[in-house]
Amino acid sequence: MKHEHLGFDYQLMQPEELSAEDLALVEQAKEATFTSYSPYSHFRVGAALRMENGEVFCGSNQENASFTTGLCAERTAIFYATAKCPDMPVTVIAIAARGQDGDFTQEPISPCGACRQVLAEIEHRADKPMRLLLYSQSGIIVMNSVGNLLPLQFNGDSL
Ligand code: THU
DSSP states (O other): OOOOOOOOOOEEEOGGGSOHHHHHHHHHHHHHGGGOBOTTTOOEEEEEEEETTSOEEEEEOBOOSSGGGOBOHHHHHHHHHHHHSTTOOEEEEEEEEEOTTSSBOSSOOOOOHHHHHHHHHHHHHHTSOOEEEEOOTTOEEEESOGGGGSTTOOOGGGO
């Protein structure tokens, strides 16, 4: 038997430690929470992503009375972006959320499993790392690759 280990590093930063570009993207993700349609969960999520050409696309979670048909903020934003710019790598995605009290979360929220699969596909398609910024009131988690969130991922190479 062989034991293997999978792990990754990330940073926890304060807003003033981010580059001006990253900070601006985080602000856009926070702003996007105000376009959330979440009458059922009252959990408002915003995502903002920057493409390699500098363009920024934002999205928010869009819920539905038929619960399972709603869509997370990350997938709303990234499908919008890749539909507009099919071959443009996404360099960084920022995510923020406000809870039922209306305030931004105390701790960062991380993309759900379905969003991880979609983000990983788009990173793999571009063959370039997509950085991740997870905002919260207590700090911002910064990761160098969304692939870190999905070790042993299933992707096009698996077929
Ligand atoms: N949600 C997101 O938009 N992104 C996440 O990363 C986690 C969850 C949404 C889905 C649903 O509208 C609400 O948050 C509560 O789960």
